[in-house]
Amino acid sequence: METIGISKFKATCLAVLERVRRTGKPVLITRRGEPVAEVVPPPPRTGGVSWLGAMRGTGRIVGDVVSPAGEEEDWEALSP
Template sequence: MVTSIVTMKKRTIPAGKFKAECLGLIDRVAETEESFIVTKRGRPVVEIVPVRDRDVKPLRRSVIVHGDIVGPVLDSWDVER
């Protein structure tokens, strides 16, 4: 079986250009949900990514407590014997 791996190269932008176009780029990320990497002297320094809503509702009521969760686990420690 032959598997091909497709990698998408992230867009990069120099820090100076990012500084000049910051607000427009932020709007673009929010609208298109694409991310990009800001470089400084050709080296990646930060990645700008869109914020995604976290849905925590599936975790609600997912923990079941059995017994006392704040009391001691053992009656006495081995050190005290």
């Protein structure tokens, strides 16, 4: 594991983070030789299912979906 002093890490932070992301190797940050932090790459992304379309195929159509839900006389909007 690579070790880097905190002052050098501060000066090159973005480059160190990019190197960790690219190589997948962690970097230990030290202050006066004592470890203070460890920069590790994130876990690999899972190929999980997107929430879009996640419910596809789970619904059922029961009955007639085209006809009105009730009788014509029950609808005020259809009254003359």
